[in-house]
Amino acid sequence: xxxxxxxxxxxxxxxxxxxxxxxxxxxxxxxxxxxxxxxxxxxxxxxxxxxxxxxxxxxxxxxxxxxxxxxxxxxxxxxxxxxxxxxxxxxxxxxxxxxxxxxxxxxxxxxxx
Amino acid sequence: xxxxxxxxxxxxxxxxxxxxxxxxxxxxxxxxxxxxxxxxxxxxxxxxxxxxxxxxxxxxxxxxxxxxxxxxxxxxxxxxxxxxxxxxxxxxxxxxxxxxxxxxxxxxxxxxxxxxxxxxx
Numbered sequence: 001x002x003x004x005x006x007x008x009x010x011x012x013x014x015x016x017x018x019x020x021x022x023x024x025x026x027x028x029x030x031x032x033x034x035x036x037x038x039x040x041x042x043x044x045x046x047x048x049x050x051x052x053x054x055x056x057x058x059x060x061x062x063x064x065x066x067x068x069x070x071x072x073x074x075x076x077x078x079x080x081x082x083x084x085x086x087x088x089x090x091x092x093x094x095x096x097x098x099x100x101x102x103x104x105x106x107x108x109x110x111x112x113x
Numbered sequence: 114x115x116x117x118x119x120x121x122x123x124x125x126x127x128x129x130x131x132x133x134x135x136x137x138x139x140x141x142x143x144x145x146x147x148x149x150x151x152x153x154x155x156x157x158x159x160x161x162x163x164x165x166x167x168x169x170x171x172x173x174x175x176x177x178x179x180x181x182x183x184x185x186x187x188x189x190x191x192x193x194x195x196x197x198x199x200x201x202x203x204x205x206x207x208x209x210x211x212x213x214x215x216x217x218x219x220x221x222x223x224x225x226x227x228x229x230x231x232x233x234x
Binding site: 001038040042044049050051052055061091093095097098099100101102103104105106107 | 148150157158159160163172173174175208210213217218219220221222224225226227
């Protein structure tokens with residue numbers, strides 16, 4: 001199975017500042033045949049289901065603010081919130097959908113400093 | 114508008130069985146793979162199972178393989194999760210989610226609100 005790890009476990013950032021979350025997979029999630037990274041980022045607020053933010057590692061879902069961006073390839077990925085807003089307080093998960101089981105990372109909790 | 118509505122959760126004794134349903138609307142159900150993802154109280158997300166749009170391919174987490182079965186009725190736009198030999202560690206909110214394509218290796222773009230399964234004597 002592909003194991004997903006995230007760092008840090010939690011972080012507190014001042015409003016308007018940058019937040020960076022890292023995700024690492026134990027095996028590559030890049031398909032060489034189509035050069036796509038099978039990696040998504042989700043945001044989950046308390047009492048709500050997850051919401052997809054980014055897929056194919058760097059494609060922003062429709063309606064997601066452009067302060068959210070994804071980068072990386074192969075086994076190392078990053079989610080960046082360029083200017084943290086109050087509504088961004090949530091837990092963020094990465095997930096690989098390259099190989100079953102389609103595992104999630106343990107999550108990173110983002111709070112306001 | 115895409116809607117996913119889970120049902121069937123509840124309290125069940127260890128070793129018991131439960132069947133979850135997910136009624137879908139607002140899209141052509143057979144065009145999309147579907148997944149189940151669970152979340153134990155206060156814990157992170159755990160992918161459980163997925164099924165292709167046609168129902169011809171199914172996938173399971175190691176933790177539920179051999180105990181859970183996923184199926185779909187495309188004529189009723191409904192997804193199912195049959196859970197047998199339930200254990201305390203299966204206690205969680207179970208989310209139904211739509212995959213963004215007909216094949217299972219795709220992100221989940223719509224989610225239901227979840228249904229709580231509690232396994233306890």
